[in-house]
Amino acid sequence: MSDPNHSQHAKSHQTFWLWAMCLTGVDYFSTLGYQPSIAYEAAGKLSPFATLVVVLVTLFGAFPVYSYVASKSFRGLGSIGMLEKLLHGWVGKALVMTLLGFAATDFVITKTLSAADASEHIISNSFWPFGSESLGHDKQRLLLTMGLLVLLGGMFLRGFAEVIGVAVVIVIIYMILNLIIIGTCLIHLIAHPEYFTLWLKDVELGGEHWHLVDAPQLPFSGIAAIIVLSLLLFPKLALGLSGFETGVAIMGIIKGDESDTPDNPKGRIRNTKKLLITAGLIMSFFLISSSLIVSTLIPAENLIAASGMTSASAKDRALSFLAHGESPSIHIFPFGSVFGTMYDLSTVSILWFAGASAMAALINLVPQYLPRYGMAPEWSRAVKPMVILFTLVNLLVTWVFNADVSAQGGAYATGVLMLILSACVASVIEVYRSRKGAFLARVPWYFALVTISFAYTAFAVIIEKPEGMKIGAFFIGAIFISSFVSRLLRSTELRFLGFEFVDDHSRFLWETLEHLEFPVLVPHRPGRRELLIKEAIIRKEHRIGPEVPILFLEVSRGDTSEFYQQPLLEVEQFDDRFILKVSRCSSISHVIAAIALELSKFGSPPEIHFGWSDESTLSANLSFLLFGEGNVPWMVKELVSKAQPIAEKQPRIIIG
Structure with a gap:
């Protein structure tokens, strides 16, 4: 709203x-x-x-x-x-x-x-x-x-x-x-x-x-x-x-x-x-x-x-x-040095203001x-x-x-034409998706013709005056390199904007859970094992008694290219068990860390229990950067430590 x-x-x-x-x-x-x-x-x-x-x-x-x-x-x-x-x-x-x-x-x-x-x-x-x-x-x-x-x-x-x-x-x-x-x-x-x-x-x-x-x-x-x-x-x-x-x-x-x-x-x-x-x-x-x-x-x-x-x-x-x-072809009022100087002053003013x-x-x-993508430091907003x-x-x-x-005309034309071409392509895609029926009926042929015209124009300018593409490539390369470095350096930011809830019932249950004591938080990947089987394995391998309540967490990824995230939370209750189902996540580690920190605000911080992973360190780190998963326990530990400097209030990470 x-x-x-x-x-x-x-x-x-x-x-x-x-x-x-x-x-x-x-x-x-x-x-x-x-x-x-x-x-x-x-x-x-x-x-x-x-x-x-x-x-x-x-x-x-x-x-x-x-x-x-x-x-x-x-x-x-x-x-x-x-x-x-x-x-x-x-x-x-x-x-x-x-x-x-x-x-x-x-x-x-x-x-x-x-x-x-x-x-x-x-x-x-x-x-x-x-x-x-x-x-x-x-x-x-x-x-x-x-x-x-x-x-x-x-x-x-x-x-x-x-x-x-x-x-x-x-x-x-x-x-x-x-x-x-x-x-x-x-x-x-x-x-x-x-x-x-x-x-x-x-x-x-x-x-x-x-x-x-x-x-x-x-x-x-x-x-x-x-x-x-x-x-x-x-x-x-x-x-x-x-x-x-x-x-x-x-x-x-x-x-x-x-x-x-x-x-x-x-x-x-x-x-x-x-x-x-x-x-x-x-x-x-x-x-x-x-x-x-x-x-x-x-x-x-x-x-x-x-x-x-x-x-x-x-x-x-x-x-x-x-x-x-x-x-030499025209000598007529008001042309002359005075009028010409007036025109020059006006031209300089508008060019400078341009x-x-x-x-x-x-x-x-x-x-x-770029800052919203995590691909530029926050100072770039200044x-x-x-x-x-x-x-x-x-x-x-x-x-x-x-x-x-x-000499700069070609570079200027390249920038102008590529932006116009992007507008043409966006219009073609938008109109095509908004229409129903067969392919030929959905294609906006007029916009498609205009797009082809501007594509030819841009290509012709780039071929004749490649300096525009060279400058564009320099800026594009600089943006990609700085974006990758920035995303890497900012990977340990919590970047959590709060939850959205599936319904009011889930909101009520979550607010209730925040004030209850759940000493154990277990991330559970849906589809791998039945929940009861997963609970039995966790209790056996991690030596958790049957009297200790476990809060299960199921996280599913959304657009992993996003940096800041506001996940969608659904809370389900089966008998005496609660399951947090979180969707629309760009990073699994960040969501787990955010939930653990939220549950630590009103009571004792929970323990987060993970199983061992056979994934290599390099593969895990790349999976984390690009696909929002991988190296989860270690990243959760890093995120929790950075977000909560007081050790007594930090959720414990247990791998076994």
Whole structure:
């Protein structure tokens, strides 16, 4: 049953969906700072067509999938939380940890790439006091990017309050300035159609006029070649799909209807879908229009560095290049150094805030899973240690990529696409399980087609730019190794959250047993021997008289991959014998130790009698770590000693 006070507290921190969209927008919309340039670098004069594919995939692929995710994972855990519910056991945990690795890739590269592009806008501004002759353009960008990342980490160390109002102001100003740039350029194109005609002529001529780098050679030309190349080049533009995972991750702060309940927040789900489609439509317009004006009004040599040149003046800052009036194709009010500087300040603000949003998402995501799995120390729930750790990782990634925006594009796209792919897979599994009938009737074919499309896109990005997979593999490997070590080190924690009871009768009997004296507790494995036979053997081998009452304990395992456990307890009485039947256990040793300690609270601690095991020590320890059983007597002894330091109150362990 949900806590009404908690529910009321949560509602007090919720906000109008349009304002919440701005929190997503600092990540999603900020990609306009570099996306038009990356699109041209990837697709040349065909970038408007390839961008159109991105828009179609956004509206008809990502949006339907994430709308479904929002309806099923409405507590803000996104596709990872959805898959966690669908897949249990170690397979589910391994998949979650793998996706956490890609999520870390996404959020870390969001921070480093955003800071790098912010630095590019700063040092390319005409008012920047340090010339490139002193340290060099790349060196200045690297140092400035690292400085911004350290500043970001310092802000979080002092405490970061997630104020949506700041995001709203930053996003509104940034989008208005982008609208002015794009609107002015579109009006200029209408007044001077020769620029559009020249671009169209280059498109028709094809070949070298497209300014494609590393494009596949096709045996045909014309419209068919444009369509095929746009589809093939689309994965390189996949950065334009970011923002949807963040959109469902912030569902908890979106205000719904007064009639919403914690288990059925229809209003919040509906408003989240409004957020997703509105953000998608806005971004679609800006992606298409920015790609068009960049392709028509900025010369290719300003976007793609010529042979022997280290950089092009509009690279990673195409819209800023136009805003400063640097393009020879357009000199018109309000473009110039003043307006360009205003745009740069706005761009730097939203890019830096995008890094802040990514940092907040990352330090909120990890504690949701790994500590609960026993795969991270409890200090990982604290903000400051995680901020220091991720800041160091950010600096390392920035140094590896030399703060180059384009070089990090593939890694960013890999993280984004793997999260979207996980949402697609989760949606397919969820819909399939919810339907009845034959296999073909249960398969959600539309979602399956979208899943195949994103799988192709992710595979294409990984093949062409494997650095994203390398970074993802690094994070995944680090998570798996640290998780195994943490689980090993925390194996002697009691991790007991109390019992749930089958019925009130079992609760009553348990509370009665807690106040009775049962000097002997005997774990009994159901199915091995009849209870009466087991009792006779125990009394004979352990020399227990018939007058001594024995409390039998039957423990059955549940999901052994879980760390914390709240077992289900049923108490049965046969004549003068009591049997505790405990199910839904992740570890047999921990349950036995917990029951013995509970029975020790109100009376003398019981003796726990075990039989000998023929299992080897190594096999027993591995069975304990992976399957929740093995080495039981020794583990119970260790758990009891750690949980109850007073020797007189510790249950005795007897093996015979």
